[in-house]
Amino acid sequence: MNDARTTVDELKKLMDDFVVARDWRQFHDPKNLSASIAIEAAELMEHFQWVHSDAVLTVRDDAAQMAEIREEVADILAYLLSFATAMRIDLADALRAKMLKNEAKYPVDRFYGTFKPRM
Amino acid sequence: MNDARTTVDELKKLMDDFVVARDWRQFHDPKNLSASIAIEAAELMEHFQWVHSDAVLTVRDDAAQMAEIREEVADILAYLLSFATAMRIDLADALRAKMLKNEAKYPVDRFYGTFKPRM
Amino acid sequence: MNDARTTVDELKKLMDDFVVARDWRQFHDPKNLSASIAIEAAELMEHFQWVHSDAVLTVRDDAAQMAEIREEVADILAYLLSFATAMRIDLADALRAKMLKNEAKYPVDRFYGTFKPRM
Amino acid sequence: MNDARTTVDELKKLMDDFVVARDWRQFHDPKNLSASIAIEAAELMEHFQWVHSDAVLTVRDDAAQMAEIREEVADILAYLLSFATAMRIDLADALRAKMLKNEAKYPVDRFYGTFKPRM
Numbered sequence: 285m286n287d288a289r290t291t292v293d294e295l296k297k298l299m300d301d302f303v304v305a306r307d308w309r310q311f312h313d314p315k316n317l318s319a320s321i322a323i324e325a326a327e328l329m330e331h332f333q334w335v336h337s338d339a340v341l342t343v344r345d346d347a348a349q350m351a352e353i354r355e356e357v358a359d360i361l362a363y364l365l366s367f368a369t370a371m372r373i374d375l376a377d378a379l380r381a382k383m384l385k386n387e388a389k390y391p392v393d394r395f396y397g398t399f400k401p402r403m
Numbered sequence: 404m405n406d407a408r409t410t411v412d413e414l415k416k417l418m419d420d421f422v423v424a425r426d427w428r429q430f431h432d433p434k435n436l437s438a439s440i441a442i443e444a445a446e447l448m449e450h451f452q453w454v455h456s457d458a459v460l461t462v463r464d465d466a467a468q469m470a471e472i473r474e475e476v477a478d479i480l481a482y483l484l485s486f487a488t489a490m491r492i493d494l495a496d497a498l499r500a501k502m503l504k505n506e507a508k509y510p511v512d513r514f515y516g517t518f519k520p521r522m
Numbered sequence: 523m524n525d526a527r528t529t530v531d532e533l534k535k536l537m538d539d540f541v542v543a544r545d546w547r548q549f550h551d552p553k554n555l556s557a558s559i560a561i562e563a564a565e566l567m568e569h570f571q572w573v574h575s576d577a578v579l580t581v582r583d584d585a586a587q588m589a590e591i592r593e594e595v596a597d598i599l600a601y602l603l604s605f606a607t608a609m610r611i612d613l614a615d616a617l618r619a620k621m622l623k624n625e626a627k628y629p630v631d632r633f634y635g636t637f638k639p640r641m
Numbered sequence: 642m643n644d645a646r647t648t649v650d651e652l653k654k655l656m657d658d659f660v661v662a663r664d665w666r667q668f669h670d671p672k673n674l675s676a677s678i679a680i681e682a683a684e685l686m687e688h689f690q691w692v693h694s695d696a697v698l699t700v701r702d703d704a705a706q707m708a709e710i711r712e713e714v715a716d717i718l719a720y721l722l723s724f725a726t727a728m729r730i731d732l733a734d735a736l737r738a739k740m741l742k743n744e745a746k747y748p749v750d751r752f753y754g755t756f757k758p759r760m
Contacts, residue, residue, distance in 0.1 A: 287411035290495035296406065302502055306509060307516040311572045315451035315459045319567050321479065322448055322679055325441035326564030328486075329557050332434035334549045334756055337694035340434045344490060357483065357492055358501035360440065364479055367447075371463060373473055375480055376409035382477035383421055390425060397426040399691055430691045438686050441560055445683030448676050453637055453668045456575040518572055525649035528733035534644065540740055544747060545754040553689035553697045559717060560682035566724075567679055570672035578672045582728060592730055596739035598678060598721055599732055602714065605685075609701060611714055614647035620715035621659055628663060635664040 292365075292375050299365040309370075317367040324359040331356070411484075411494050418484045428489075436486040443478040450475070530603075530613050537603045547608075555605040562597040569594070649722075649732050656722045666727075674724040681716035688713070 303309055331353055332340060343349055368375050394401040422431055450472055451459060462468055487494050513520040541547055569591055570578060581587055606613050632639040660669055688710055689697060700706055725732050751758040 286493050286495050287415065290411055292406035292409055292411065292414070295411070295495060295498055298498065298502055302505065305511050306514050310516075311518070313456065313459045314462065315454055315456060316572055318444065318448040318451055319571055319676055319679075322441060322444035322676075322683075323564045323568055323571060325437065325444045326561045326679075329437040329441055330561055332437055333557055333561060334554055335434055337432065337434060340432045343433065350490070353490065354492055354497045355501055355504075357487060357490075357494065358497040360444075360479075360483055361494055361498050362501065364476065364483070368476060371469070371472065371476075373476055374406050375476065376405045376414060378473045378477040379414055379417065379480050382474055382481065383417055385474075386421065392424050395425050397429075399430070435691055438557055438560075438690055441557075441564075442683045442687055442690060445560075445680045449680055452676055452680060453673055524731050524733050525653065528649055530644035530647055530649065530652070533649070533733060533736055536736065536740055540743065543749050544752050548754075549756070551694065551697045552700065553692055553694060556682065556686040556689055560679060560686055563675065563679035563682045563717075567675040570675055573672055575670065575672060578670045581671065588728070591728065592735045593739055593742075595721065595725060595728075595730055595732065596735040598682075598717075599736050600739065602717055602721070606714060609707070609710065609714075611711055612643050613714065613718055614643045614652060616711045616715040617652055617655065617718050620712055620719065621655055623712075624659065630662050633663050635667075637668070 295361070296365045296369055296375075299362050300369050303366060312366050312370055314367060314370050317363050317370060320363040321360055321367065324356055324363060328353065328356040328360065414480070415484045415488055418481050419488050422485060431485050431489055433486060433489050436482050436489060439482040440479055440486065443475055443482060447472065447475040447479065533599070534603045534607055534613075537600050538607050541604060550604050550608055552605060552608050555601050555608060558601040559598055559605065562594055562601060566591065566594040566598065652718070653722045653726055653732075656719050657726050660723060669723050669727055671724060671727050674720050674727060677720040678717055678724065681713055681720060685710065685713040685717065 303312055331343065331349060335343065343353070365375075367373075368378075422428055450462065450468060454462065462472070484494075486492075487497075541550055569581065569587060573581065581591070603613075605611075606616075660666055688700065688706060692700065700710070722732075724730075725735075
């Protein structure tokens with residue numbers, strides 16, 4: 285199982301099987317899950333809390349920290365998948381639709397290398 | 404494109420093509436991206452900010468709100484994919500590894516229907 | 523020292539003395555501090571992550587949990603004070619100005635007992 | 642009213658009067674308020690989302706942005722005060738207790754200019 289051959293549905297199922305086996309869907313309502321995503325996102329941020337922008341990629345060379353970061357990323361993804369299941373959201377569709385909007389909002393010629401549009 | 408047939412790598416590529424086309428990788432460092440995930444997670448939470456636990460699934464019946472929620476979910480996913488690309492994290496591997504840990508930490512017989520383990 | 527007789531400036535000074543004594547102002551830039559507030563806010567949320575709305579006030583009866591909650595609240599306040607110092611913001615003025623705006627935005631007769639305005 | 646002469650209780654009262662006048666205490670439970678603090682903290686972070694560490698203090702020279710930042714700070718403070726009221730927490734006491742712990746945890750001689758303790 286890895287990103288090249290794993291579909292989103294396979295990841296959703298992995299997560300939902302875990303939740304259903306424990307009868308935890310009762311806790312996994314969208315209010316709690318949105319808070320859970322935010323909580324795990326904050327734990328991920330903690331790894332960069334005091335790191336200067338220039339030093340931020342050096343974190344990749346720290347194997348112990350990368351192991352923790354990988355877990356935080358997995359936690360965010362787990363709750364995001366669970367949220368999508370609870371709310372019946374197709375993630376691939378949602379991302380594609382949003383990126384089309386972003387393409388229109390940020391045309392390459394005006395936003396190349398900048399967030400502030402060229403005139 | 405939808406969850407049943409879309410791989411994680413296809414989503415990663417969709418996002419990375421967008422970023423590279425605008426020369427935005429310079430902004431998409433892991434410190435900024437972890438903050439971005441948290442910012443979008445907070446926007447998702449906002450939809451449930453004052454909703455009582457009992458009423459939380461009624462949000463699914465509100466088409467306008469669901470459209471906004473789908474966009475927030477896409478934003479979280481977009482930054483999570485971008486973070487994984489920047490940090491060279493295989494999301495499927497990371498999730499699988501974390502769920503194996505969770506299986507060991509929360510055995511079904513002790514955690515069925517509860518977060519507080521049975522004796 | 524307690525809320526009835528402590529001014530905001532006394533709290534700001536308590537925090538800033540701690541930071542300056544350790545030469546930590548170099549880390550306490552507004553970017554890092556805004557992330558720090560969010561990180562501590564997430565740790566506070568964690569205490570209510572899976573609690574149903576109806577049960578949420580029972581947390582007050584749990585002395586051990588209240589001790590932890592008091593620490594999270596202190597952490598949020600500490601970083602908020604440090605942020606205000608770094609950005610030269612008078613908190614009392616800022617709150618007063620914002621509440622005047624809120625008074626105008628949410629007139630009592632239209633918002634009594636509801637977030638959705640009466641006609 | 643400003644930080645030099647305003648006590649925490651005066652700020653708590655300013656906020657609570659607003660809430661009580663609208664009969665909003667029913668919504669201001671600690672679960673919702675902790676999420677609200679996190680939501681406002683994320684809005685504050687947004688002002689620094691893509692700003693490089695080196696450029697972060699230039700934000701102080703942008704009057705329009707500072708006006709927005711002052712409002713975000715006020716929102717965080719408002720919900721923090723409301724949370725403290727709902728949970729009967731004395732903020733000055735909580736901060737003082739936490740800073741005593743921090744003094745013990747981070748002795749000046751070992752942590753001067755660094756988060757990683759000297760040997």
